[in-house]
Amino acid sequence: MRLALPIRKRRVNRSFSGTFWMFVFLAAVAAFMALPLVYAINAAFKPLDEIFLFPPTLFVRHPTTSNFIDLMTLLGQSWVPFSRYIFNTFFITGMGVVGHVLLASAAAYPLAKHKFPGSKLIFTVVVLSLMFTPQVTAIPNYMVMSWIGLIDTYWAVIVPAFAFSLGLYLMKQFMEQIPDALLESAKIDGANEYRIFWQIVMPNVKPAWLTLVILLFQMLWGTDGNGFIYSEQLKTLHYASNQIIFGGIARAGVGSAVALILMSVPIALFVFSQSRIIETMTTSGMKD
Amino acid sequence: MKWKEIKARKHSYILMSPYLLLFAIFTVLPVIMSVFISFTYFNMLEFPRFIGWQNYSRLFLEDDVFLIAIKNTILFAVITGPLSYMACFVFAWIINDLRPKLRAFMTLIFYAPSISGNVYFLWQMIFSGDRYGIANGFLIKMGVLLDPIQWLKTEQYIMPIIILVQLWLSLGTGFLAFIAGLQTVDKTLYEAGAVDGVKNRWQELWYITLPSMKPQLMFGAVIQITSSLAIADVSIYLAGFPSVNYAAETIVTHLIDFGTIRFEMGYASAIATVLFTLMVGTNLVVQRLLRRVGE
Numbered sequence: 142m143r144l145a146l147p148i149r150k151r152r153v154n155r156s157f158s159g160t161f162w163m164f165v166f167l168a169a170v171a172a173f174m175a176l177p178l179v180y181a182i183n184a185a186f187k188p189l190d191e192i193f194l195f196p197p198t199l200f201v202r203h204p205t206t207s208n209f210i211d212l213m214t215l216l217g218q219s220w221v222p223f224s225r226y227i228f229n230t231f232f233i234t235g236m237g238v239v240g241h242v243l244l245a246s247a248a249a250y251p252l253a254k255h256k257f258p259g260s261k262l263i264f265t266v267v268v269l270s271l272m273f274t275p276q277v278t279a280i281p282n283y284m285v286m287s288w289i290g291l292i293d294t295y296w297a298v299i300v301p302a303f304a305f306s307l308g309l310y311l312m313k314q315f316m317e318q319i320p321d322a323l324l325e326s327a328k329i330d331g332a333n334e335y336r337i338f339w340q341i342v343m344p345n346v347k348p349a350w351l352t353l354v355i356l357l358f359q360m361l362w363g364t365d366g367n368g369f370i371y372s373e374q375l376k377t378l379h380y381a382s383n384q385i386i387f388g389g390i391a392r393a394g395v396g397s398a399v400a401l402i403l404m405s406v407p408i409a410l411f412v413f414s415q416s417r418i419i420e421t422m423t424t425s426g427m428k429d
Numbered sequence: 430m431k432w433k434e435i436k437a438r439k440h441s442y443i444l445m446s447p448y449l450l451l452f453a454i455f456t457v458l459p460v461i462m463s464v465f466i467s468f469t470y471f472n473m474l475e476f477p478r479f480i481g482w483q484n485y486s487r488l489f490l491e492d493d494v495f496l497i498a499i500k501n502t503i504l505f506a507v508i509t510g511p512l513s514y515m516a517c518f519v520f521a522w523i524i525n526d527l528r529p530k531l532r533a534f535m536t537l538i539f540y541a542p543s544i545s546g547n548v549y550f551l552w553q554m555i556f557s558g559d560r561y562g563i564a565n566g567f568l569i570k571m572g573v574l575l576d577p578i579q580w581l582k583t584e585q586y587i588m589p590i591i592i593l594v595q596l597w598l599s600l601g602t603g604f605l606a607f608i609a610g611l612q613t614v615d616k617t618l619y620e621a622g623a624v625d626g627v628k629n630r631w632q633e634l635w636y637i638t639l640p641s642m643k644p645q646l647m648f649g650a651v652i653q654i655t656s657s658l659a660i661a662d663v664s665i666y667l668a669g670f671p672s673v674n675y676a677a678e679t680i681v682t683h684l685i686d687f688g689t690i691r692f693e694m695g696y697a698s699a700i701a702t703v704l705f706t707l708m709v710g711t712n713l714v715v716q717r718l719l720r721r722v723g724e
Contacts, residue, residue, distance in 0.1 A: 171539070257435070272655055282455060309448065334440035
């Protein structure tokens with residue numbers, strides 16, 4: 142039996158056994174990574190008697206959609222209609238993504254293509270801000286937001302997302318690749334900076350854009366507005382799902398159904414945009 | 430002179446202004462405020478009162494739980510930071526050799542956990558404390574255990590489980606940047622290397638691949654270090670808040686405790702300031718180390 146090596150063209154300096162063991166290792170870790178996801182998919186379709194089967198099984202034997210139906214009835218009886226949570230999540234995600242892509246691109250263009258007083262400093266501060274996570278500024282952030290009056294509105298989640306620093310960083314790195322000649326020629330044709338930005342730069346950075354969309358989508362899709370949004374009517378799908386998941390034993394199957402729904406959206410989005418995202422990431426390096 | 434330059438570039442400033450305004454309000458200002466508040470006593474009701482270094486001395490000298498939090502955070506960072514960083518690179522490196530379709534599929538498998546939102550509660554079902562949890566059921570059936578273990582309520586198991594879940598979650602943006610970086614390495618370098626006497630893939634890796642993707646290595650390091658120092662969500666979801674005997678307390682959970690439950694904002698800001706310093710400091714040190722790759 143011959144092993145079909147999954148290598149396109151065998152490069153020099155390769156040993157067969159090294160390759161073989163590396164792929165065994167890869168497959169083993171891939172199985173570990175996939176385990177919880179496989180478990181979730183199966184659990185979502187398990188009837189109640191299989192969820193509490195001993196010994197527990199990973200794979201479902203008699204798949205049923207009753208968990209999803211239970212989920213619908215459960216949510217149909219809740220105080221705030223389920224459609225409201227869906228609307229909230231889509232509103233927050235949609236507004237946040239669009240605003241971020243527009244503002245971050247507009248800011249990235251001068252940083253990438255113009256030399257002006259302060260540009261270096263601004264970029265250094267943005268890079269520095271990549272080095273700490275939002276949790277560390279949560280308290281002053283809350284104070285700032287309450288001064289502006291954004292507490293308990295959608296905007297408390299949306300507006301800070303506009304200024305997400307990773308997006309600006311990736312966009313700037315990507316825009317640096319646009320040939321200067323292209324911009325020069327537009328300038329000679331009489332286009333002003335705003336026109337150049339909108340009609341020349343933006344269409345040329347589509348992959349970067351899509352990457353920003355995905356990154357921000359993930360971030361906002363997973364948000365529950367915790368700490369900033371109090372009104373039940375404004376809360377997100379994620380918040381609603383947390384309530385179901387931590388609702389207890391009787392809803393174990395329903396919890397898995399929710400998990401499946403929640404994770405399938407960002408994963409599907411990634412599947413469709415994978416190559417563009419990787420294209421953007423090729424420019425993501427920090428140079429000395 | 431400078432003023433003229435600024436005037437000539439006014440369109441650049443106009444384009445940047447909306448973003449920069451929000452960035453200043455929601456990122457720069459909070460950091461500055463946090464540092465200032467850390468020197469005060471502040472409970473959100475009264476005006477902050479300046480108390481100098483008292484918060485810091487209390488933090489390091491009197492707060493036993495903070496010392497546990499620091500110990501746990503550093504333990505997490507020292508284990509998950511380098512491991513996840515290496516995992517990001519090693520898997521990106523192996524995957525890069527695959528055929529395009531298989532490569533896309535493997536990328537998805539490795540990346541999926543970090544994008545699927547907060548699905549780490551799935552691990553709660555796996556490590557559930559009764560016989561129906563996958564881990565318990567499996568071990569009982571194998572005969573390793575007689576009785577189910579309360580995985581997430583037993584001090585000694587909490588840290589390893591959180592580390593495991595954190596590693597599962599950690600192949601995110603850095604991983605994608607590495608996959609992308611590997612695709613930009615100039616292929617002719619490998620042939621040139623073979624002529625110059627590179628003997629095996631490990632030498633190829635050290636002398637050709639790694640130096641070619643230094644910029645991505647830097648970027649990945651920033652992302653991985655920062656996220657490994659900020660572990661909190663997984664700890665709260667899996668081990669509870671507070672966890673059994675503070676076994677899973679981290680700097681960020683300690684910060685959440687003082688900031689959102691006890692309303693000691695000055696003290697919480699001091700914790701945040703310590704965390705900033707730790708994050709930025711570690712990043713700068715690691716970046717300096719990474720410059721020497723391939724030498």
